Amino acid sequence: MEKEAITNNTGSNPENINKPVKLRHSDYTADYKNSILEVWNSGIYNTVVECAKNYDIKENTLYNWISQSKKPIESVKSPEYVALKKDNIRLKMELEILKKAAIYFASHAK
Numbered sequence: 001m002e003k004e005a006i007t008n009n010t011g012s013n014p015e016n017i018n019k020p021v022k023l024r025h026s027d028y029t030a031d032y033k034n035s036i037l038e039v040w041n042s043g044i045y046n047t048v049v050e051c052a053k054n055y056d057i058k059e060n061t062l063y064n065w066i067s068q069s070k071k072p073i074e075s076v077k078s079p080e081y082v083a084l085k086k087d088n089i090r091l092k093m094e095l096e097i098l099k100k101a102a103i104y105f106a107s108h109a110k
Helices: 030-042 048-054 059-070 079-108
Strands: 006-008 019-021
Touching (some): 030 059
Antiparallel strands (some): 006 019
C-alpha cells in the first residue's frame, strides 16, 4: 500500500532531478484515502499521529478523512430506510406514553 511518488524532472539542477515530491492534499486518490481508512479502522495503530507518520500524511488530513468517513450519507434513502425511520419515531412515542402510564398507575396504586 505504497503511495506513488511523483518525481520532479524539471529544472537543470541535477540535485532536483527525480527527487520525490510530496503529494498535495488534493492529489490523494479516493482509493488511497479508503485504503488508509481501512488500515486505521482495523485497529493496527493506537493513535492517528502514528498512522499518519507511517503513511507520510499530515495528521490533520487523516483526522479529516476519519471524521468525513463517519458522517452519515443521507442523500440516498431507500424505502426500507424511510419505513424504519417512521417505525422508530412511532415506537419512541409509544414508549413515552407507556412511561407516563406506568408513572400514573404507580402513583394511584397506593
